Amino acid sequence: MKAKTLSLSGFRNIESASLSFSPEITFLLGDNAQGKTNVLEALYLFARGKSFRGALDKEMTAFSGEGYSLSLLYEKEDREESLFVSAFGKEKIRKKNGILLEKQSHLVGNFRAVLFSPDDLQMVKGSPSERRRFLDIAISQCYPVYLALYARYQKYLEERNALLKAIQKGFFFEEEMLSVYSEKLSALAAEIYLYRRAYVEKLKDAAKDIVEELSSGREFLSLVYRSDMDGIEDTSKEAVTERYKHVFSANLMKEKAAGMTLYGIHRDELGIYLGGISAKDFGSQGQQRSAVLALKMAEGIVSGEICGERPVYLFDDVLSELDEGRRRFLLSGMKGCQFIVTGCDEGVLGEISDDVKVIRVKNGSFSEE
Numbered sequence: 001m002k003a004k005t006l007s008l009s010g011f012r013n014i015e016s017a018s019l020s021f022s023p024e025i026t027f028l029l030g031d032n033a034q035g036k037t038n039v040l041e042a043l044y045l046f047a048r049g050k051s052f053r054g055a056l057d058k059e060m061t062a063f064s065g066e067g068y069s070l071s072l073l074y075e076k077e078d079r080e081e082s083l084f085v086s087a088f089g090k091e092k093i094r095k096k097n098g099i100l101l102e103k104q105s106h107l108v109g110n111f112r113a114v115l116f117s118p119d120d121l122q123m124v125k126g127s128p129s130e131r132r133r134f135l136d137i138a139i140s141q142c143y144p145v146y147l148a149l150y151a152r153y154q155k156y157l158e159e160r161n162a163l164l165k166a167i168q169k170g171f172f173f174e175e176e177m178l179s180v181y182s183e184k185l186s187a188l189a190a191e192i193y194l195y196r197r198a199y200v201e202k203l204k205d206a207a208k209d210i211v212e213e214l215s216s217g218r219e220f221l222s223l224v225y226r227s228d229m230d231g232i233e234d235t236s237k238e239a240v241t242e243r244y245k246h247v248f249s250a251n252l253m254k255e256k257a258a259g260m261t262l263y264g265i266h267r268d269e270l271g272i273y274l275g276g277i278s279a280k281d282f283g284s285q286g287q288q289r290s291a292v293l294a295l296k297m298a299e300g301i302v303s304g305e306i307c308g309e310r311p312v313y314l315f316d317d318v319l320s321e322l323d324e325g326r327r328r329f330l331l332s333g334m335k336g337c338q339f340i341v342t343g344c345d346e347g348v349l350g351e352i353s354d355d356v357k358v359i360r361v362k363n364g365s366f367s368e369e
Helices: 036-048 116-124 128-142 143-169 175-214 235-250 252-258 285-307 324-332
Strands: 003-010 014-020 025-029 067-076 079-088 090-097 111-118 219-227 271-273 312-316 337-345 355-361 367-369
Touching: 003 036, 014 036, 014 367, 025 367, 036 067, 036 079, 036 111, 036 128, 036 337, 090 235, 111 285, 116 128, 116 285, 128 143, 128 175, 128 271, 128 285, 143 175, 143 252, 175 219, 175 235, 175 324, 235 252, 271 285, 285 324, 324 367
Parallel strands: 025 337, 025 355, 111 312, 312 337
Antiparallel strands: 003 014, 003 067, 067 079, 079 090, 219 271, 355 367
């Protein structure tokens, strides 16, 4: 998969621009706050359906504008495809190959991308929710149906929590209603758990190999997915659903007292270990950075295994944080992949690749070298 051209109008500080990308490495070069990251945000919006910065449409609209439009031409399985997004006031339009898409989520799974930014260090250092978020984003690009499952789970979770909170406060309720939500959550939790478990099995092998190569065999990375299903032998959908039903039933009094759902896939954890030791609790800054790099590279590898071709890698000002060996391994060791990279110093590329397209960025304007 390759991004070919991106056109932007009224997006952030970019009044109007059309960019073409190298099939190997494109380097967006410029000082901070010039518009480099805005390009990656636009590209990733097509991959995920929304801003990786958590921005609303009005926040992505140019200061003096009424809306924005983005169009992407990309190559997928040796054919050209296009995506289009525009947002003006309350009207939002999305198209694939000129055909309207009803929902924002329908963008996901067409153009796939792996984003690596300085904030991703929180994948290791942060709370379990950061690691669950990483899994959910990665899985949804490979299996778009996962988004709908997760959205339904969140909806029923909120409604079940509202019931439990009402019980905690002593309000009258129908016990049968709580049982209905427990059954719905159990069925959805089982599907999500099985997606996550299968994905982690692929991810851990790819990440392990990358860390071993990065460290010349000195370090060993392992991943452990922990959930309410730990120890379960029968991992059929039916068996996992029944196990969740049992978990909710057995802990009902505890959840009533807490006024919230204490069990389920929203409490799961992805343990990241280096040499058998928690990278979160005991890893150095360098080790944590290596773990994140390995997970991001592995995300692309697994995406390629599942979907048939590697996604586009978007690196936002992270090369300067890596030593030369890691930069070389990253950009030279992933042959056939496309990288779109931002940075303030062209020197970080060194002699890594001859086929680097440099685009200078200044005040939302672009000039190619």
